[in-house]
Amino acid sequence: LHARYVLNLLHETRKHLKQLPNISHVSTCYSEEVTVCGDLHGQLDDLFLIFYKNGLPSPSKAYVFNGDFVDRGKQSLEILVILFTFLLIYPKEVHLNRGNHEDHMVNLRYGFTKEVMQKYKVHGKKILRMFQNVF
Secondary structure, three states: OHHHHHHHHHHHHHHHHHOOOOOOOOOOOOOOEEEEEEEOOOHHHHHHHHHHHHHOEEEEEEEEOOOOOOOOOOOHHHHHHHHHHHHHOOOOOOOEEEEOOOHHHHHHHHHHHHHHHHHOOOOOHHHHHHHHOOO
């Protein structure tokens, strides 16, 4: 994805998240399911498997992602693009909680910083700053 679109997505995500309270309440009823996921750690295949088995986020299919989206795996950036896009499309059904890997110092140690810089050589620093701002 071109850096311009990534930066636009990050800007819109940040704007959306700033409007939310620190604590989200997710309610369920008999006809609604909530899928809770955690620790994707850059494993895009795991996210695809979750969506394959449980369905994509939709008005009738809520998701809570409990952080640690990035680091260790090689496709952290793609996971964040997908999750942020779903968050903007379904803001009442997709909930993202920050994990300890959504931190600048942890990203330096476990690989997210390197991944972004390799994928976006020209705009990598700006994209990283925006990710940290969203985190």
